[in-house]
Amino acid sequence: MTTYDLIVIGAGAVGENVADYATRSGLEVALVEAELIGGECSYWACMPSKALLRSTSVIRAAKSVSGAAQAVTGDVDVAAVLRRRDSFTSDWDDSGQADWVEGAGIALLRGHATITGVKEVTVDGTVHTARHAVVAATGSTALLPDVPGLAEARPWTSREATSAQTVPQSLVIVGGGVVALEMATAYQGLGSTVTVIARSGLLGGQEPFAGELVGKTLTERGVDVRVGSSPASVLRTEHDTVEVTLDDGSVVIADEILVATGRVPRTSDLGLENVGIEPGDWLQVDDTLLVHGTDWLYGVGDVNHRALLTHQGKYQARAAGEVIAARALGRELKTEPWGAHVATADDAAVPQVTFTDPEVASVGLTADAAEKRGIDMKVVDYDLAGVAGSALHSDDYEGHARIVVDEGRKVIVGATFVGPDVAELLQAATIAVVGEVPIDRLWHAVPAYPTVSEIWLRLLDAYGRP
DSSP: OEEEEEEEEOOBHHHHHHHHHHHHTTOOEEEEESSOTBHHHHHTSHHHHHHHHHHHHHHHHHHTSTTTGGGOOSOOOHHHHHHHHHHHTGGGOOHHHHHHHHHTTOEEEESOEEEEETTEEEETTEEEEEEEEEEEOOOEEEOOOOOTTTGGGOOBOHHHHHHOSSOOSEEEEEOOSHHHHHHHHHHHHTTOEEEEEETTOSSTTSOHHHHHHHHHHHHHTTOEEEETOOEEEEEEOTTSOEEEEETTSOEEEESEEEEOSOEEESOTTSOGGGGTOOTTSOOOBOTTOBBTTOSSEEEOGGGGOSOOOHHHHHHHHHHHHHHHHHHHHTOOOOOSTTOTTOOGGGTTOOEEEEOSSSEEEEEEOOHHHHHHTTOOEEEEEEEGGGSHHHHHHOTTOOOEEEEEEETTTTEEEEEEEEETTGGGGHHHHHHHHHTTOBHHHHTTSOOOTTSGGGHHHHHHHHHOOO
16 A cells, blocks of 8 residues: 555646646645546647647638738648647657656556545555545546447547548538537548538537637538537448438438537546445536545546636646645645635636637637626627738638626626637637726727737727726
């Protein structure tokens, strides 16, 4: 039996950050992983997916500017794209990540972890105990809907889509969320004939114009977008193609099927039942990431369902690593809203970028979410193509911007930008939301001319002086 101050289960980006911050704060930490050190983001999500998207987005950007467009005379080199993608995953070799863990002074335990008692974790038969806390940072996995024949059809999930070594001639994607539309964008750009089946629309939870603009572009590029349909059955044929029968009776045939209909927590085999917690559910936590009903178990990242985003999980990890150390060492706790030991931003200040074409960048509340919270709000919209920087950026720039203003406090509570490269506008909006910067002060944040950031001046003009 080995004892540590803290045992972290799951060595993805979230678990690594919990362990790192706790170690730097003075704790002895063990990090447990059954798969690759670095987790989903490094090997099957954020990094490889964006690498698949980047090459074709550069070509499209060049083609949208006269002078550069004439220089683009060839098609994307698919093999080179896949090689570049592989370089970002280190060819699915985690030795570099393992070296970092050990160099940071963190004990690395490889194997499957099971919680076998209070502050007790068994890794492949060996029992380890924690003096102070255990963290579950096991993340989430793809949800496979209960559709007849789907499981037997060997469907892709996000893992197969981001690690594929060949590009299928045709691909049918079930889902209308971020993963579905990013992969539709990527594979269409790499030469696949793509069909998207989105029962509940595109980019639900975002401002409606986001899904509309992304769907419009996908359709213009030849993607068959079917909103309101869902698969009734799936068959892997004797020719190794996939035959998808929809609820309206129509049939889609493709080489592969990607299912991107949501996520479920990786808690079913964690041993939670041994400490009185229902296995298979999302972990319910407070703002310090402490699991309800315990004083030693923390749930950090996707597993708590607060915000299924790598950067938000890493934000939670920083708070969790430091609050665990503070509690263990008797240091002052800062658990008031926006304190050092809480993840306050999870509630209404979550930033997100969808790397489709056009990009979608958002933070905080949508107009619908603000209305449901009872906020007296004003919604301000502006055509993002109507600023000088956008016209210079692209000859055919198309986009839209919206801010949601809390009229009672005169602060921005939400912002959404849709257009080419709007990801780079997001941090300014995030600072405005998190910092609760008064509208009258934002008037003095002068955007440089001619940049796309001039949209801030146009939005404030449209809002009017407070």
